[in-house]
Amino acid sequence: MFSKACEYGIKASIYIALNSYDGNRVSLKEIAKEIDSPEAFTAKILQALVRDKIINSVKGAYGGFEIPKEAIASIKLSQIVNSIDGDSIYHGCGLGLNVCDENHPCPVHDQFKTIRNELKIMLESTNLEQMALDIKSGASFLKI
Amino acid sequence: MFSKACEYGIKASIYIALNSYDGNRVSLKEIAKEIDSPEAFTAKILQALVRDKIINSVKGAYGGFEIPKEAIASIKLSQIVNSIDGDSIYHGCGLGLNVCDENHPCPVHDQFKTIRNELKIMLESTNLEQMALDIKSGASFLKI
DNA sequence: ATTATTTCGGATAAATTTATCCTATTTAGA
């Protein structure tokens, strides 16, 4: 469904949000450990998210990653997925036709469109705050 | 969503079904042309589907691929997807945790489970006959 | 029998995704 990069990106963002909530900046090392991801690869993904202004980074000693408290609730899962995997998940044809076109549908178009749209709604209606709070309360987990 | 191999496999199966419906066996060459897929790669995928007994093959001159008429309506999209991409699409965690476990859910588990289940239902309730007839009637297309 | 056609299957190559390594740059604090 999502690429590995996207999975790591989502989990990392949640972990950063969780800590930014408490005013703590977190390092790449800590993130990779807590979401159980390869450090250097995670670094690349975070770099991209920083470029896309989804998270902030601070270089140097005592640096790390953070998300402005007031932004946490406004960052949707869809933004992270879009940033990393692009938007083919919303518009692409399920059978790989060049374009998904209502007037030239593939054999699974009607059924697929429904699922794809629900996925879109799901990604657009889930934000970092909700997910971070679930981790905090122990209702959900980032690894194992 | 699906791998390229799976996309080709689905389209090829539909094209074979469509022709088997009319009593025509089709060659790899014809299939690859009609679904716009790389021939040798498609051959590998069809070989696998034959091994899984989803389609039949006949070697030699005038050989090709076919599906017994009476089987067409009973072959579900889910069988093809399972054969090629496995079943992680039904059971795997959306964020890549080792297992998707109700008692140890990832941050998107609740939302993801719903989508995943709808996808499963969709794949299980769509069969080759329906899709082949849509192609035949011009209601859907296999390429471009 | 011979030939042409076609799938099968192994080896290999190309492309993409995932992952690692190393150096440069930035920054806080001693």
Added chain:
DNA sequence: TCTAAATAGGATAAATTTATCCGAAATAAT
């Protein structure tokens, strides 16, 4: 100012997926 800690970014490697090539085996028709 120097040092340690941290991200940035380029180069490279490993793994996986996608794709190609070629010879073997099977089969129908001549």
